[in-house]
């Protein structure tokens with residue numbers, strides 16, 4: 199049995215009857231960019247998130263960058279973020295000329311540590327980007343309390359958290375603005391790149407509508423700097439619109455898989471993440487293990503594919519070398535040597551999950 203890390207062909211087979219007519223409809227319409235499908239998806243996704251507005255964009259990274267620009271982040275701004283979330287926020291900040299100010303994470307949730315954040319906020323930042331990493335919602339009430347009195351803009355990175363909810367409120371409806379990605383492997387995935395900004399603030403939505411289309415207002419009259427071409431095309435919008443009604447169902451299956459791992463993995467050397475019901479949508483199932491590379495090798499030999507999210511902290515990336523002193527991030531460093539992501543996608547079978555569990559439970563690291 200070979201167990202892939204993800205298998206988008208299975209996902210296509212499972213969604214063929216939804217996706218194929220949507221693609222055909224767009225092809226026949228003769229209208230491919232910023233049309234009815236996009237508008238309809240924006241309305242549906244905003245309503246799904248419980249937010250006032252959604253603006254379709256070309257990618258999640260663009261959504262982060264344009265959200266930052268729309269809340270006033272500019273060259274020289276300092277923005278608090280974590281260093282263990284794959285550099286996407288750092289990419290957006292570098293594009294603007296802003297500086298990431300890295301905040302350490304919590305050892306059990308892997309999410310931004312609010313005590314560390316409150317120290318960073320006291321030192322002075324202009325905005326906060328909070329990443330709902332691996333599909334787990336951050337403590338947004340706690341975060342509001344830390345930054346609230348200073349009225350700092352909060353941007354949620356929801357690229358791994360479509361549908362995660364707490365108290366009936368969904369990821370994307372807590373911050374001033376939220377960035378979503380529809381990269382094919384995300385919980386809601388397109389058949390190519392795609393992204394969106396979600397917000398309750400009509401001014402932010404209006405700004406991003408200009409930023410995504412050359413700064414035009416109206417057409418051919420450029421009224422805003424920092425703009426670009428970043429549009430969610432009609433094909434992707436139609437596919438996403440067709441798939442959206444099934445997002446909760448797929449998230450439930452992801453949670454089922456996470457639960458199966460949590461109940462099945464019984465190896466004293468492996469730490470499984472805490473389950474937290476609907477607050478997590480199991481985008482990635484990430485364990486922590488002292489001898490991570492040995493376990494990964496053992497699984498690879500058994501034909502179980504795994505990944506590391508992420509192998510290099512943002513502050514240790516070559517792209518940021520010689521750009522200054524970064525603060526010590528002991529927990530982020532500790533985790534980045536230990537995290538390992540197991541296969542977790544809706545079409546994975548219970549039999550396959552059990553196979554992975556058995557391989558983990560039989561593993562012992564070779565003694566040197």
Ligand SMILES: *Cc1c(COP(=O)(O)O)cnc(C)c1O
Nearest residue numbers: 257258259286357358379380381
């Ligand atoms: C995927 C991802 C992004 C970037 O989305 P793209 O659509 O690939 O640009 C941003 N943040 C996180 C946490 C992600 O997982």
